[in-house]
Each structure stands twice: as C-alpha cells, then as structure tokens.
C-alpha cells in the first residue's frame with residue numbers, strides 16, 4: 001500500500017464521526033441550558049408577578065387605613081356583619097344615633113381592614129392579615145411564618161416574602177411592617193407606642209396556582225419550540241455530515257482510481273522497458289549472431305576467389321558447403337525472429353486445449369527425430385486448459401525441446417509434464433534431469449537472446465524461453481523456473 005492510499009479513507013471518516021457527535025452533544029447541551037434558563041425565568045416571572053400583586057394590595061390597604069386613622073373615626077350603620085367593635089367599648093362615642101334615629105358605630109382601621117380582607121378573600125382569593133406580636137385582640141396573633149417576619153422587622157427588614165403551602169394550596173406570602181404615626185396614637189397611645197415604632201405587620205397572600213398555570217403553559221410552548229429548534233439543528237448536523245462523508249467517499253474513489261491508473265501506467269512503463277531491453281538484445285543479436293555466419297560467408301567467398309586454378313574444383317566444393325551451412329543458419333535465425341515477432345502481434349483465439357495430447361504428440365516427434373536416444377516421458381493425464389492452441393503448442397515445443405536438448409548428455413533421460421499447486425494456484429510444469437542452471441540467474445532466463453555459460457556447447461538462438469514467456473504473459477499467466485547446475489530444471493507456468 002502506498003503512502004497516498006494509507007492517507008485516504010482511514011483518518012477522515014473517524015474524525016468526522018467524532019466531530020459530528022461532539023457537535024450534536026454540544027447543540028443538545030446548548031438547548032438544554034437555554035430551556036433551563038427559560039424555565040427558571042418563567043418561575044421567577046410568576047413569583048415577581050405575585051409579589052407585585054401582593055405589594056400593591058399592601059399599599060392600597062395602608063392608604064385606606066391611613067385615611068381611616070386620619071379621620072379618627074369612620075362611622076357605619078350597624079348590621080348583622082358589622083357589629084360594634086368591643087375593643088373600642090371605652091370610647092365615649094363608639095356608637096351614635098343620627099338625628100333620624102339611625103344607629104352608627106365607629107370602625108377603627110384594623111377592624112375595617114379585617115372586613116375588607118374578608119370580602120377580598122371571597123372575591124379574588126387574595127388573603128390579608130393584620131397582626132402584631134403583642135395584639136390587643138387575641139385573634140390578631142401572628143402564625144409561625146408571620147412571627148418570624150415580625151421578628152425580622154424588629155431587626156431592620158423592610159419586607160419579607162416567600163412561597164408557602166397554606167391549607168388551600170401554595171401562596172406567595174408577603175409582609176411589610178406597619179409603623180406607628182401620630183394618627184395611630186389616638187387609640188394606641190395607652191399601650192405605650194410611640195411615633196416610628198413598629199406596631200405590627202400586614203401580611204398578604206397571593207394564590208400561586210393561577211400564575212403557575214400560566215407559567216406551565218408558557219413552559220410547554222417554549223419546550224415545543226426548543227424541541228423543534230433542537231431537531232432542526234440535529235438534522236442539519238447529521239445531514240451535513242452525511243453529505244460530507246459522501247463527498248469524501250467520492251473523492252476517495254476518484255483518488256483511488258488515479259492511483260490504480262498510475263499503477264497501470266507503471267506496469268505499462270515496466271512492460272515497455274522490458275520490450276526495450278528485448279529490442280536492445282535483438283539488436284545485439286543482429287550484430288553478433290547474424291554477423292557471424294555472414295562473416296564466414298564473406299570469408300569463404302574471398303577464399304574461393306583466391307584459390308589457385310589447379311585444385312579449384314575440390315576446394316570450391318568444400319567452401320561452398322560451408323557457405324551454404326552459414327546461409328542456412330542465418331535463415332533459421334531469421335525465421336525464428338519472424339515467428340517471435342508474430343507471437344507478439346497476433347490476436348489470441350481461446351478454446352479448450354488438451355495439454356496432455358499436445359505434450360504427448362511433441363514428445364513422440366522429438367523421439368522420432370533422434371531414434372537412438374532413450375528417454376522416459378511421464379505426462380500427467382487430464383490437463384485441459386483454456387487458451388490459444390497454436391501458441392500453447394509453441395510453448396510445449398520449446399519447453400520439451402529444451403528439456404530434450406539439455407538432457408542429451410545424461411545417462412538416463414527423465415522428462416515429466418504435470419500439474420501442481422503453487423501459492424494456491426494451479427500451475428503446469430515441465431521437469432528434466434539435464435544440466436540445469438544457476439538458480440540466481442532464473443530471472444534472466446526469459447529475456448530474449450540470453451544464453452548461459454553451461455549452455456554454450458548446445459545449439460540455440462536464445463529466443464525460445466522469451467517466446468514462451470511472451471505467450472504465457474499474453475494469456476494472463478505467469479512463468480517461473482527452478483534449477484540447480486547438474487541436477488536438472490523445472491519450468492512452471494499458469495494460465
């Protein structure tokens with residue numbers, strides 16, 4: 001795998017997934033925090049509303065109480081609900097009778113407040129209570145919460161408020177101190193109060209339930225919009241990431257294609273190099289192998305010209321023989337070269353080919369050409385392959401021909417054609433027990449016109465194995481060889 005390939009397709013998607021999830025988590029957290037802030041805001045809003053309501057109640061009460069105190073006496077007709085205040089019994093003019101004979105009674109601020117509070121509680125649920133740590137009327141005693149608030153006022157507090165559970169639900173309770181002024185002293189002087197002193201406190205309780213209902217409705221609405229926002233965000237993140245991933249994948253594929261293409265070009269370049277090397281070798285053969293017979297032809301022609309007339313005929317006959325032999329050699333060489341060239345060019349025609357049959361035929365032909373040699377041919381049965389019959393015949397001719405050639409000095413010739421497995425692939429082989437070759441040279445074996453030191457004494461053009469390789473490669477197969485000097489050689493090929 002090249003560096004380029006390693007870079008592609010491994011790091012980015014994993015990083016992208018990490019970013020994607022971090023972004024989604026971050027977004028969820030932002031939404032959650034915003035929603036929490038919203039809930040908190042709704043709650044404090046409800047409380048603030050209740051507090052404002054309580055304060056305005058308090059202020060109104062204080063104002064009409066002052067109005068009452070200022071006038072020192074507010075008379076109302078005596079009814080079933082408005083009875084004379086027993087705590088004012090010592091006042092000489094508590095009850096009066098108008099000139100028309102109507103009975104009126106004096107209403108002090110505290111009494112009036114109580115009467116108004118009763119009405120308020122019935123009509124809009126707001127409760128009020130006038131109280132003191134030291135009440136004239138025992139029923140004006142503070143409850144636990146009010147006692148704490150009254151004590152806080154003596155400590156300097158101006159207002160105390162909190163949400164409290166009361167018998168009929170939760171209320172915002174707010175309490176402020178009531179200070180004594182000179183009007184109050186008209187009735188409260190005898191208890192020892194002085195101007196500015198805290199006479200008691202007025203507590204107001206506003207029911208929270210209606211406000212909580214509003215807050216809850218707002219919360220539901222806000223949650224819904226936040227959920228929509230959250231989903232839009234998440235969808236965008238995931239859709240974006242998916243698109244990005246697709247783009248990356250497409251880019252990877254494109255890059256991989258380029259790499260593959262480069263690989264192909266590289267192989268092509270190597271093939272061209274090999275072809276060039278072959279061409280080089282070809283040229284050197286043309287200059288060496290073709291020149292050798294030519295030189296001899298020229299040499300002997302010159303000798304014929306220089307031969308004295310007396311023994312001219314005899315010598316000429318001998319020389320002409322040599323010249324002809326050289327010419328034959330040249331012709332053979334040229335024919336082989338032409339064949340090799342054709343193999344490189346012609347189209348393949350693939351059919352089912354019986355390798356066993358071909359090997360058998362060729363072995364018999366070879367034996368017939370040299371009937372004096374004895375050899376044992378072992379040819380495996382059932383070797384049917386798919387390929388170009390004519391070209392595969394050339395392969396077998398060359399391999400068996402070589403095997404035959406290089407075993408000519410052996411006492412007993414053993415040639416085997418078979419099929420086996422190499423690296424999990426089916427390969428066919430031709431094995432002999434001839435002179436073999438140096439295994440370190442096995443790479444060079446298949447280059448055109450390469451001949452080995454120990455092969456010098458054998459006839460050959462050096463083109464046979466190059467032809468074989470060319471044919472096998474054109475079939476999409478591979479060829480390899482294995483040998484040891486003096487112990488024989490094996491040629492493997494796959495198709």
Ligand code: HEC
Pocket residue numbers: 065066068069072073085087088107108109110111130131132134135136137138140178179180181183184185186187188199200201
């Ligand atoms: C006309 C006489 C009168 C005046 C004026 C008056 N009060 Fe009272 N006040 C009373 C009486 C009587 C009570 C006790 C009975 C009741 O609750 O009605 C009382 C009760 C109270 C209480 C309730 C605690 C308790 O002692 O029972 C507070 C608090 C109070 N007054 C504050 C004031 C303040 C502050 C002023 C001045 C703005 C004031 N009053 C003016 C007659 C008066």
